[in-house]
Every structure is written in structure tokens, then in C-alpha cells.
Amino acid sequence: MTGLRPEIVRRADQIELVDIAPELLLERLSAGGIYPAEMIDAALANEFRLGNLFALRQIALIWLGNLGTSKNCQRCSLGAGDAEHSDADTTATRTQENAGMSTRPYVSPSTGTQIRAVLFDVFGTVVDWRTGIIKDVGTFTAAHGLNLNEEQFADDWRGLYQPAMETVRSGSRGYTYLDVLHRENLVRVLEDHGVDTQALTGDDVERLNRAWHRLPAWPDSVSGLTAIRRTYIVGPLSNGNTSLLLDMAKRAGLPWDVIIGSDLTRAYKPAPAAYLRTAEILGVAAGELMLAAAHNTDLDAAQHAGLATAFVCRPTEHGPAQVSDLAPTGSWDILATSIDDLAVQLSCQR
Amino acid sequence: MTGLRPEIVRRADQIELVDIAPELLLERLSAGGIYPAEMIDAALANEFRLGNLFALRQIALIWLGNLGTSKNCQRCSLGAGDAEHSDADTTATRTQENAGMSTRPYVSPSTGTQIRAVLFDVFGTVVDWRTGIIKDVGTFTAAHGLNLNEEQFADDWRGLYQPAMETVRSGSRGYTYLDVLHRENLVRVLEDHGVDTQALTGDDVERLNRAWHRLPAWPDSVSGLTAIRRTYIVGPLSNGNTSLLLDMAKRAGLPWDVIIGSDLTRAYKPAPAAYLRTAEILGVAAGELMLAAAHNTDLDAAQHAGLATAFVCRPTEHGPAQVSDLAPTGSWDILATSIDDLAVQLSCQR
Numbered sequence: 001m002t003g004l005r006p007e008i009v010r011r012a013d014q015i016e017l018v019d020i021a022p023e024l025l026l027e028r029l030s031a032g033g034i035y036p037a038e039m040i041d042a043a044l045a046n047e048f049r050l051g052n053l054f055a056l057r058q059i060a061l062i063w064l065g066n067l068g069t070s071k072n073c074q075r076c077s078l079g080a081g082d083a084e085h086s087d088a089d090t091t092a093t094r095t096q097e098n099a100g101m102s103t104r105p106y107v108s109p110s111t112g113t114q115i116r117a118v119l120f121d122v123f124g125t126v127v128d129w130r131t132g133i134i135k136d137v138g139t140f141t142a143a144h145g146l147n148l149n150e151e152q153f154a155d156d157w158r159g160l161y162q163p164a165m166e167t168v169r170s171g172s173r174g175y176t177y178l179d180v181l182h183r184e185n186l187v188r189v190l191e192d193h194g195v196d197t198q199a200l201t202g203d204d205v206e207r208l209n210r211a212w213h214r215l216p217a218w219p220d221s222v223s224g225l226t227a228i229r230r231t232y233i234v235g236p237l238s239n240g241n242t243s244l245l246l247d248m249a250k251r252a253g254l255p256w257d258v259i260i261g262s263d264l265t266r267a268y269k270p271a272p273a274a275y276l277r278t279a280e281i282l283g284v285a286a287g288e289l290m291l292a293a294a295h296n297t298d299l300d301a302a303q304h305a306g307l308a309t310a311f312v313c314r315p316t317e318h319g320p321a322q323v324s325d326l327a328p329t330g331s332w333d334i335l336a337t338s339i340d341d342l343a344v345q346l347s348c349q350r
Numbered sequence: 351m352t353g354l355r356p357e358i359v360r361r362a363d364q365i366e367l368v369d370i371a372p373e374l375l376l377e378r379l380s381a382g383g384i385y386p387a388e389m390i391d392a393a394l395a396n397e398f399r400l401g402n403l404f405a406l407r408q409i410a411l412i413w414l415g416n417l418g419t420s421k422n423c424q425r426c427s428l429g430a431g432d433a434e435h436s437d438a439d440t441t442a443t444r445t446q447e448n449a450g451m452s453t454r455p456y457v458s459p460s461t462g463t464q465i466r467a468v469l470f471d472v473f474g475t476v477v478d479w480r481t482g483i484i485k486d487v488g489t490f491t492a493a494h495g496l497n498l499n500e501e502q503f504a505d506d507w508r509g510l511y512q513p514a515m516e517t518v519r520s521g522s523r524g525y526t527y528l529d530v531l532h533r534e535n536l537v538r539v540l541e542d543h544g545v546d547t548q549a550l551t552g553d554d555v556e557r558l559n560r561a562w563h564r565l566p567a568w569p570d571s572v573s574g575l576t577a578i579r580r581t582y583i584v585g586p587l588s589n590g591n592t593s594l595l596l597d598m599a600k601r602a603g604l605p606w607d608v609i610i611g612s613d614l615t616r617a618y619k620p621a622p623a624a625y626l627r628t629a630e631i632l633g634v635a636a637g638e639l640m641l642a643a644a645h646n647t648d649l650d651a652a653q654h655a656g657l658a659t660a661f662v663c664r665p666t667e668h669g670p671a672q673v674s675d676l677a678p679t680g681s682w683d684i685l686a687t688s689i690d691d692l693a694v695q696l697s698c699q700r
Contacts, residue, residue: 233596233600241633242608242610242631242632242633243631243632243633243634244633246583246607246608246632246633247633249607250583250607256607256608257596257599257600257606257609258592258596258606258608258609259607259608259609260592261631263631264614264631281592281593281611281613281614282592282593282596283591283592283593283594283596283597284593
């Protein structure tokens with residue numbers, strides 16, 4: 001199931017799932033049974049790491065289990081046109097296809113409602129923050145003649161993210177833009193890594209801080225969102241402020257219909273208001289809104305707030321040693337291996 | 351200048367403006383000197399009405415005057431690629447072209463700043479509210495066996511728009527969603543037109559009220575916005591609430607990057623906060639933001655708030671008898687005959 005492109009799945013008359021243990025798959029790969037010799041090392045270092053394979057296999061097995069039990073689901077027949085993926089989002093087709101927004105919208109088993117909007121967690125789910133931050137920290141260290149461990153720096157900076165938002169969620173501090181929290185955290189991490197921040201200008205620090213506005217999308221994000229947008233409202237449901245999410249979308253080509261940042265809801269996830277105020281602004285009921293996220297805690301809070309849920313597995317968000325969120329820990333409506341895969345599954349009317 | 355398609359202007363090596371009086375143009379048209387016989391009546395009833403021709407001629411002459419005085423303006427050479435219009439907004443090109451957002455952004459003469467975002471008044475400027483409302487009132491009267499003057503009904507409904515918002519602007523009432531104001535006004539107009547609203551269900555009234563979510567775009571809006579979006583952030587700056595603007599955009603294919611409705615700024619134009627809070631949310635300075643609007647009062651307030659301005663002439667917004675906003679009454683940065691024309695002019699670096 002890993003890496004199989006949705007257009008190939010769609011063309012197939014029949015899909016047979018061959019379940020082999022991850023260890024055996026690695027063995028076959030190493031022996032040259034899957035890829036040509038020159039691709040083996042790269043595959044072992046990337047998608048075919050053991051943690052990945054365990055997580056993806058678990059998702060595939062749950063997915064398979066669902067197929068057998070949901071009698072009305074047409075997902076397994078995946079006919080042409082059910083979920084056409086394409087990079088081309090012509091204005092003409094958008095107009096035509098959104099006019100009714102009616103191509104069999106997905107009904108969430110948990111909310112019992114047709115979904116109207118699919119909103120996405122962004123950092124980790126839609127964009128690869130770690131790769132982006134590491135790259136921009138590298139540019140920064142090169143420009144200033146510094147010697148830093150960029151990977152550790154990125155992880156440390158991200159490590160201060162939840163504690164900073166917690167000061168707002170707990171009420172000990174009023175709503176503060178994520179850009180401001182990121183910058184406070186950046187100064188602290190620079191100092192922790194031995195950088196003399198007094199020797200830097202405010203512009204230097206701000207330029208690096210805006211790395212969060214420039215994060216790269218995962219390879220499947222733009223095509224998956226483009227497909228989902230044909231039938232549903234798509235937007236971020238992120239702790240980022242609106243201008244951060246807007247700059248990122250322009251740069252990465254994320255085709256959002258609407259951007260409601262945390263500065264507009266004045267709430268940080270997983271506070272219930274973050275989900276419920278977004279639904280109110282969009283003019284949809286909570287149950288008509290699906291959150292797609294790579295993080296179980298986010299989905300848990302969304303489900304408690306009455307939203308539908310989709311888990312999108314991102315086993316390398318935290319780099320090769322990731323141990324969290326390798327598998328679903330709750331009862332989510334959809335389990336997907338990518339946003340492309342989510343698009344395929346959403347086209348199915350339950 | 352009227353009706354000349356931008357792609358033709360672009361291909362031209364040279365443009366010669368032939369200025370003839372509107373009366374003479376009408377005479378030539380009637381005599382069969384411009385269109386074939388079967389098109390003459392339609393032309394006289396639509397674009398070639400005298401009021402239109404006066405307004406468009408005035409704009410063309412001012413435009414021509416500007417060409418002669420702004421020495422650095424490349425607008426008159428209109429080379430290929432300066433402002434490529436196309437209905438196809440592929441994700442691939444968006445990604446590429448927005449990556450830098452740097453194709454010679456327009457510098458506003460009034461604010462002295464490079465423009466980063468071009469925001470649009472919506473009702474009248476981007477969508478043809480009158481045609482849309484007349485059509486939906488027609489559907490409503492047919493369904494309920496009523497006999498109403500639909501044009502008068504549309505004008506009366508719209509006539510209550512400014513007074514209703516004024517109760518919010520004056521502070522006599524807290525911020526109230528435009529959807530709610532529209533509905534209160536609808537009930538009043540129905541009663542004024544002799545409809546027994548007690549005999550209608552709430553759903554009937556609400557369905558008609560949502561006609562504002564379904565308004566059709568002017569023919570040049572989607573192509574013009576698509577072109578402008580390649581270089582600038584585009585979005586509405588409207589008194590509509592976010593969900594109204596979102597539903598309208600999905601249906602009409604308006605390619606907004608971001609939608610900040612009046613429910614998010616909690617202010618109705620022309621209150622200064624409507625412009626300034628929008629700039630703040632987008633993370634741009636007021637002078638980096640251009641308002642494009644068909645209404646001089648809107649542009650006047652935007653200019654006072656420090657924004658750049660573009661007048662987009664919409665001489666039939668109020669139907670064939672329109673007398674307001676047929677020409678610019680202030681010193682706006684750009685005068686445009688359509689959003690396509692605005693796209694061409696914005697591609698020019700002053």
C-alpha cells in the first residue's frame with residue numbers, strides 16, 4: 001500500500017492486498033527484489049525504515065478491515081471519476097464542480113452528517129516543518145559564520161511550541177500571535193545554543209523567525225488538496241496566525257478556499273473554541289466539518305468538540321527517530337497514508 | 351477601448367486610440383458600420399448605451415493622459431508575459447509564480463509603496479448582485495405563485511443595505527452579521543411588496559435570503575483575479591460575512607487567497623477599522639494594500655485610511671438607468687474598465 005499512486009489504484013479492476021511482515025519486506029528490498037540496486041540505499045533511508053513500515057501496515061490492515069464491514073462503501077470499486085486527481089485546477093472546472101458541491105459528499109460515521117468542509121492541521125500534516133526549519137537554520141548559520149547542530153536546533157525550537165501556547169490556553173496570558181511566540185522561543189533557543197543574540201540585529205532574528213512562513217509542503221499535499229477542494233471547502237485549522245498561513249500557502253501553492261488563523265478564533269488547539277469558532281465562521285455545523293491531522297491529540301479534541309476526523313500518517317515529521325503518532329490511537333473516521341489517499345477515501349459515500 | 355479583450359491588446363505592436371463622441375459612435379453602430387445587422391439591437395440595449403459610453407470614454411481619456419505623464423510606465427508596451435491572462439490556474443504555475451511574488455510589483459503613486467495585496471469590494475465590483483437577486487426573486491415568486499416586480503424588489507432590498515449597516519457603524523447596535531441584516535431587510539421588503547410573510551416558512555425566507563451567497567461574477571472577474579493572483583495576494587474587502595463570501599467564491603470560482611469577512615474585522619465599510627484591521631490580519635502595511643472598487647465613497651474611505659486605490663467602472667451595476675459611480679470622483683491610483691484591465695495595469699511597474 002505504501003507509495004502506490006492513487007491514479008493506479010483507480011485504474012485497477014481489483015486490488016489484492018499482500019500482507020508481509022515489515023522485516024521480510026526489508027529483506028527483499030535489500031536483496032534487490034523490489035528496486036534496482038542504485039535505489040536501495042535511498043529507499044532504506046527513507047520510506048522503507050522499519051518504523052514507517054510498521055505504521056503503514058497497521059493503517060492498511062485497519063483500512064482493509066473497514067472495507068469488509070461497511071457494506072455501502074463503494075471505495076473498493078474506486079471507479080473513474082470518483083476522485084479524479086490532477087495537478088490542474090482550472091477555474092472552469094472549479095466553477096462547474098463547486099456549483100453544486102454535490103458529487104456524493106462523504107458521510108461521517110461518527111457525526112452521522114455529510115461533510116461540507118475538510119480542514120487540515122498544517123505543521124506536520126500539510127507541511128514538513130522540520131526539513132524547512134533545518135534548511136533555513138542552515139542558511140542562517142552560514143550567513144553568520146556560526147556552527148550549530150541544525151537538526152537539534154529545529155527540534156529544540158519546536159519543543160518550545162506547546163509550552164508557549166499553553167501559557168495562552170491556561171489563561172495566564174492573553175491571546176498572542178504565534179509569530180510572537182515563535183520569536184520569543186527563537187531567541188531562547190539561540191541563547192541555549194550559545195549564540196550571542198545581542199550581536200544580531202532584530203531583522204536577522206525576524207528573517208529566521210519567518211522560516212515558519214516558508215515551510216515546504218509534503219509531496220502529496222498540493223495534489224491531494226486540489227482534489228478534495230473540488231467537492232469540499234478546504235482550509236487550514238492550525239495554530240498559525242492568518243498571515244503566516246497565507247504566506248505559506250502562496251509560496252507552497254496550497255489551494256485553500258479560506259484561511260482562519262488562530263488570531264481570528266483567538267484560541268489555540270486543542271482548546272474546544274479553536275474548532276467550534278472555526279465552524280461558526282465558516283457557517284457549518286461542527287459535524288459537517290472534518291479535521292484531518294497527523295496528531296492523535298488534535299483529533300481527540302476535535303472529536304470531543306463534535307467534528308469528524310481523519311488521521312493522516314506522517315511517520316517522518318519528527319525525523320528518522322520518530323516514535324509518536326505512528327499509528328491511530330483513537331476511533332477516527334478515516335485513516336489515510338497521505339492527503340492523496342484521503343482524497344480517494346473522501347470520494348466514497350458511506 | 352470598450353470591449354477590447356486584453357489578449358488582443360497584448361499582442362498589438364502599437365495601440366492607437368480613436369476618440370469619437372458617443373453620439374457619433376451610436377450613429378455608426380445604428381447604421382451597421384460596427385456590428386452585423388442582427389447584433390445591433392442587442393448592442394444598443396447593452397454595452398452601447400449612451401451612459402456607458404460617456405463613462406468609458408472618460409476613463410479612457412484619463413488613462414491616456416496618465417500614459418503620457420508617467421515616464422517609467424511600461425504599460426503602453428504591454429509585452430507578452432507582463433500580465434498573462436488565462437482561465438487555467440494550474441497549481442504548478444501558482445507554485446512557481448507565487449514563490450517569489452516578485453514579478454515587478456506595482457508601486458502605488460499615492461502611498462509610495464509596493465503593493466502586496468489587492469483586495470476587492472465584492473457586491474457590484476466582482477459580482478453582479480442585481481442580476482443575481484432578480485433571478486432568485488423570480489424563482490421565489492414562481493414557486494409561491496406571487497406576482498412581484500422583481501427589478502424593483504431587488505433595488506428595494508439593496509436600498510435597505512446601507513441604512514441597516516449604519517445602525518452598526520453608528521454604534522446604536524453591536525456588530526451583526528450581514529446575513530442577519532439581509533434577512534431583516536428581506537422580511538420588510540416582502541411586506542412592502544404585499545407578500546404575507548406569515549404564510550411563508552422560515553426556510554422559504556432563508557432560502558431566498560441566501561441569494562446573496564449565490565451571486566454571479568461579472569464576465570471579467572475570474573480571469574482578472576486569476577491573473578492578479580499570480581503576483582499579489584487577492585481577497586475580498588467586503589461587508590459580507592466570511593461564510594457568505596466563501597459560498598459565493600466556491601460557486602462562482604473566485605480564486606481568493608484569503609477571505610476576511612466583516613464578521614472578522616467586526617466593522618462595516620466605510621468605517622476605517624474595516625480597512626485597517628484587514629491589513630493587520632494579512633500582516634501588511636496599509637500602504638501595501640490596494641482596494642479595487644466600483645464605488646467612489648469606498649475608495650475615498652480607503653484612501654483616507656492609507657490604502658492604495660483602483661476604480662473599476664461598473665456602469666450597469668444598478669441596471670440601465672444607473673447614474674452613480676459612472677466616473678471616478680477622486681484621485682485614484684488606477685482607473686480600470688474591468689478587472690482584466692486592472693490586471694494589465696498592475697503588471698506595470700511605475
